[in-house]
Each structure stands twice: as C-alpha cells, then as structure tokens.
Amino acid sequence: MDFIAPFVEWLVFIFVMAIGLAMLAVVVMFLLDLSQREDAIRRNYPVIGRFRGMFTKLGEFFRQYFFAMDREEMPFNRAQRDWVYHSAKGLSNTLAFGSTRNLSIPGTPIFVNAVFPPLDDQFAATKPMVIGPHARHPYNAPSIFNISGMSYGAMSRPAIEALSKGAKKANIWLNTGEGGLSPYHLEGGCDLVYQIGTAKFGVRDHDGNLSDDKLREVAAKPQVKMFELKLAQGAKPGKGGILPAAKIDEEVAQIRGVPMGKPAISPNRHKEIDDFGDLLDMIAHIREVTGKPVGFKTVIGSSDAYEELFEMIVARGPEAAPDFITVDGGEGGTGAAPMPLMDLVGMPLREALLRMTDMRDRFGLHDRIRIIASGKLVNPADVAFAICAGADFVVSARGFMFSMGCIQALKCNKNTCPTGITTHDPHLQRGLVVQKKYKGVANYARGIVGEVEMIAHSVGVAEPRQMRRRHVRMVMADGNSVLLRRLRPSVEDAAAIPEGSKTAETPVEAPDA
Structure with a gap:
C-alpha cells in the first residue's frame, strides 16, 4: 500500500x-x-x-x-419547426389526443370543411400555371409552393447545392436571391428565378448599372425561367442588404461583381426607378432583353400608393403589366436587419396580400398578373390561407432552411451558423451533407403541397387554387369566427353578398386610411 x-x-x-x-x-x-x-x-x-x-x-x-411551450416561441415555434422536420424526414405528421393549438386567439384561420366533400377519386393534383403570356418564353410553373430568394454568400455552398437538387427533385423553382447566379444554383438542374436587387449583383457593369449584355448572358441559361426585380424585403423595407466582408471570398466577389475586403452593400432602392412609370419601363426593358417573364417583389405600407400603378397598367395596356408581383409581409425574414424595420415597418402579409389581390382583380388583371405570397409561410395552413386570400403561388425561405436542419440558432449574421447553412466556415459546413439534405428539401415541398391539397379536398374543391375566401373563417376578438369573405370580400365575393345584409357575418369595412 x-x-x-x-x-x-x-x-x-x-x-x-x-x-x-x-x-x-x-x-x-x-x-x-x-x-x-x-x-x-x-x-x-x-x-x-x-x-x-x-x-x-x-x-x-x-x-x-x-x-417555452410548443406554440410560444418566436419567430417560429416548436410545433411549426417540428412539422417541417418531420416532413423533411418523410415521417408522418399525424397527431394523437387532440390539437395543442389555441383556436380562440384572434386572427386564427379555421377552414370551412364541406358537408359532402368530393370523393377521393374526384380529387385532382394542382395544375401548372402560366406566368408571362406576353414574354417570348412564358413559364409554365408546375408547383404552387416554391423556394424564396436566398443568395449564395448569405447562404453556404452546400446549402445552395441542397436547395438546387431538392428543388429539381420536387419540381419546384428556386429563387437565386439578390446575390447573383452561382454554379451551385445551377448544379441541381432546377428551374430558377433570377432576382435583381438594388445593387444589380451579377448583372451589373463596372459602375454598378444594369448591364444588358450580362442580362442576356444569364437569360441564355435554360434553367433561368423568370426575373424578379426586388424593390423591398419584408424584414427591412426601405433599406438595402448587407453582406459582411467576412462572407466575401474570391468566388463570392466574382459572382457578385464586387471587390473583396469590403461589405457588399445594396442601396435602399433602384436609383433608376423614381416612380411607377419608371418601374414599368424597367420591367418592359428586362423582358425585352431577356425574353423571360419579369415581375417585382415589394412590401406594402399602404395599398393606396399602388392604385396609381394599376391605373397606369390599364392605361398602357396589359402587355405593360408585370408578369407577377411578389408580396412580402412586414414579418419577413433575413440574416440581418435593424430591429425597428424588422419589427415595426411594413404591413403584415395577411392584410397586404388581401389588398394587393383585391386591386389586381378590381382593375381586371386577374389572369394577367400572378400574385406570389411571401413571409413566414412554412406550414400547410399558412399556404392554404394565402391561396384562399387570392395568391397564385407561395414561396418560403425559412421553411426550406428548417428542412435542411436549421435549429433557429439566430446566428445567420455572424458566420457561426451551427448547422452550416449560413456560414462560410469549412468546419461548420461539414455538418450539412448535401446528399442527405436535398432529399429533405424535396420531402418538405411535397409535404406542403400534399397537405394543402388535403385541405382543399376537405373544404370541398378539387384542387387548391379553387379555394376562395368563403372557405376560411377568422377568429375575432370575442372568440367567434367570421368568414373571410365577409370581413374582406373579394371582387368575386362582393357581388354575391346581398346589399344591406344584417346577418352575423355582415362585411366589415376596411379602408386603407
């Protein structure tokens, strides 16, 4: 011892x-x-x-x-994330014992199930829809649910590769974001929407102006189906994007056409566009140069401002109209934005979407301009509501980030994303295995579409785009629910509501004061 x-x-x-x-x-x-x-x-x-x-x-x-309880967290709660995680893995999203959602909270949508829904053999999958009938190369978009703008640079190489391959597998489009077209967007072979931001990354000349030669070069790639002119983003209306210098390597600098060592800063708006006339001129110019459908993305502060746009479109003729309008809600997301803009500026998507679709239809442009809804739409109910409100398509960014394994660590702006999605740190990128994650992207997209089609079947229509505002109710402050068509009648619904109706679901006036 x-x-x-x-x-x-x-x-x-x-x-x-x-x-x-x-x-x-x-x-x-x-x-x-x-x-x-x-x-x-x-x-x-x-x-x-x-x-x-x-x-x-x-x-x-x-x-x-x-x-935190399952439904308490912000910006996305555990129930929302878990639905995406299960779908991405191809698992069942069935629940036992009852809903955990509080259905008495004002603003909660409740879909109106049909007494006698269609039989299973009377149900149809969502049909493709043409965008840009006046372009030389219209786009027959196959899916109602697609991937919103996420730039290479803000997103990592394996993340973009997984999104591209997953989009191809699910037959949906992928928006490039304003950071230009990288080889990784093209790698999967999916349909692409090229977003032109205020800095014109990827299609700019040495002075930062829009280059027609580079536009033609991008448009020559068969995967690029449309161009989206970004006016504003929901998380930061009135402010341009910032890609930190730490995320700008030699490749990112070459793709964007910016110098290394300095942050890539986008102006707060397009310097060539001072009014709606300039906007329509720019859209017409890009469409003529590229031959592809062209639309714009915006955030609504007041719908009154857009009356002038639609009046101008009618005066110029339907050929002058944008082929689509992407409506982003004030609750939209990004890797980095000032808190006052993220929290307090821009109309929430639900209200903005209703106002934009109403204006389009009131001016007789329902079949000419497609409406794309964007902003915190990650679950089937979100997508189904947007379609009931009049959207033709829905896009999501953060939903697809969750499908790749995002854990909402809120580190997007720090180059320290623990899941490898928004970082250029090679060690952290190792965690994102493209051959595994792209399947999650495709599974998630299919899961959304499948369950939105299930909701459509339940409310009594054959496919989602047949859903209308009469198919969803909104919970009010007193706990009762009211048909959306009564709260905000569409052009189609207004004619069907008897004038002077005094029922419990009398229309509520909603002027934009």
Whole structure:
C-alpha cells in the first residue's frame, strides 16, 4: 500500500493548488470588476455581476429547449419547426389526443370543411400555371409552393447545392436571391428565378448599372425561367442588404461583381426607378432583353400608393403589366436587419396580400398578373390561407432552411451558423451533407403541397387554387369566427353578398386610411 501514499499526496497538492488558483482568479476578477467603468452591475456587484451576462446568453438556449411551450416561441415555434422536420424526414405528421393549438386567439384561420366533400377519386393534383403570356418564353410553373430568394454568400455552398437538387427533385423553382447566379444554383438542374436587387449583383457593369449584355448572358441559361426585380424585403423595407466582408471570398466577389475586403452593400432602392412609370419601363426593358417573364417583389405600407400603378397598367395596356408581383409581409425574414424595420415597418402579409389581390382583380388583371405570397409561410395552413386570400403561388425561405436542419440558432449574421447553412466556415459546413439534405428539401415541398391539397379536398374543391375566401373563417376578438369573405370580400365575393345584409357575418369595412 506504500505506493498509494505519494499518489494521495499529489492529489491533495493538486486540489490545494486548484483552490488557490481559483481564489486568486476570484480576487483578480473582483479587483477588475471594481475598477472598470463600463458595466454598472459588475462595478456594484463584483464577480457575481458576471453571471448576469452569462445567464442572458444562455437564456435563449434554455427557453427554446426547456421552458417555452410548443406554440410560444418566436419567430417560429416548436410545433411549426417540428412539422417541417418531420416532413423533411418523410415521417408522418399525424397527431394523437387532440390539437395543442389555441383556436380562440384572434386572427386564427379555421377552414370551412364541406358537408359532402368530393370523393377521393374526384380529387385532382394542382395544375401548372402560366406566368408571362406576353414574354417570348412564358413559364409554365408546375408547383404552387416554391423556394424564396436566398443568395449564395448569405447562404453556404452546400446549402445552395441542397436547395438546387431538392428543388429539381420536387419540381419546384428556386429563387437565386439578390446575390447573383452561382454554379451551385445551377448544379441541381432546377428551374430558377433570377432576382435583381438594388445593387444589380451579377448583372451589373463596372459602375454598378444594369448591364444588358450580362442580362442576356444569364437569360441564355435554360434553367433561368423568370426575373424578379426586388424593390423591398419584408424584414427591412426601405433599406438595402448587407453582406459582411467576412462572407466575401474570391468566388463570392466574382459572382457578385464586387471587390473583396469590403461589405457588399445594396442601396435602399433602384436609383433608376423614381416612380411607377419608371418601374414599368424597367420591367418592359428586362423582358425585352431577356425574353423571360419579369415581375417585382415589394412590401406594402399602404395599398393606396399602388392604385396609381394599376391605373397606369390599364392605361398602357396589359402587355405593360408585370408578369407577377411578389408580396412580402412586414414579418419577413433575413440574416440581418435593424430591429425597428424588422419589427415595426411594413404591413403584415395577411392584410397586404388581401389588398394587393383585391386591386389586381378590381382593375381586371386577374389572369394577367400572378400574385406570389411571401413571409413566414412554412406550414400547410399558412399556404392554404394565402391561396384562399387570392395568391397564385407561395414561396418560403425559412421553411426550406428548417428542412435542411436549421435549429433557429439566430446566428445567420455572424458566420457561426451551427448547422452550416449560413456560414462560410469549412468546419461548420461539414455538418450539412448535401446528399442527405436535398432529399429533405424535396420531402418538405411535397409535404406542403400534399397537405394543402388535403385541405382543399376537405373544404370541398378539387384542387387548391379553387379555394376562395368563403372557405376560411377568422377568429375575432370575442372568440367567434367570421368568414373571410365577409370581413374582406373579394371582387368575386362582393357581388354575391346581398346589399344591406344584417346577418352575423355582415362585411366589415376596411379602408386603407
């Protein structure tokens, strides 16, 4: 047993030294905290005050995994994310024992099931829809649900590859985002919508102006089916995008046409577009140069402003109209945006979508201009509501990020995304295995479409685009629900509601004051 005694002595020595070093560290931290002048808590409560910062940072983690209920989190709750995760893995999304959703919260949509829905053999899949009938190369878009703009640079290489391959497998389109066309967008062979942001990344000349030669070069690629002129984004209306210098390597700089070492900053608007006349001129120019359908993406602050646009379209003729309008809600997402713009600017999508589709239809442009809904639409109910409200297509970005494994770590702007989706750190990108994740992208898209078709079948129509505002009810402040057609009649519905009706579902006026 003699050999044990020296070992015990060493253990005691190490233990005493550790205690001594710990006490010394506490004394040093105490003196540092007492002498520093930046943090009042640490100055008044040396050492102990340090725990506040640590707990604040850890609070986000503990809320997500331990304390928040399934429907409590923002911007997306656990129930929403879990639906996407299950769909991406091809698992069942059936539930047991009852819904966990509180159906008495004002604004909750409740779909109106038919008394005698169609039989299973009377149900049809969603049909393709033509966009841009006046373009030389119209686009016959196959799916109601597609991938919204996500730029290479903001997104990692494996993320873009997975989105491209998944989009091809699901037969949906992928919007490039404003960062230009990378080889990874093309790699999967899917249909692409090329987004032209205010900085004209990828189609700009040396002075930052739109280059017709580069437009033709992009349009010559058969995968590029449409062009989207980005006016505004839901998370930051009135402010351009910022790609940090840390995310701009040699490849990103070449694709975007920007110098390395500096952040790539987009202006807050297109300098060539001062009014709606300029907007229609620009759309016509891009359509003529490329031969492809052209539309624009915007955020509505007041629908009154867009009356002038539709009046101008009618005056110029239907050929002058944009081929589509993407309506982004003020709740839209991004990797980085100032809090006041993200929280407080821009009309929420539900209201904005209703107003835009009403204007389009009132001016007789229902079959000319397609409406695309964008903004926090990640689950079947979100998509079904948008279609009931008049959208022809729905696009999602964050839903597809979840399908690739996003855990809502809220690190998109820090190049430290733990799932490898929004980082250029090679070590972190290792976690995103393209050959696995692209299947999740396709499964998620198919899951959304399949369950939206199921909702359509339940409300009594053969396919989703036959759903109308009479097929969804909205929960009001008193807990009762009212048909959406009564709250906000469409052009089609208004003629069907008797004038002076005094029923419990009398239309509610909703002027844009």
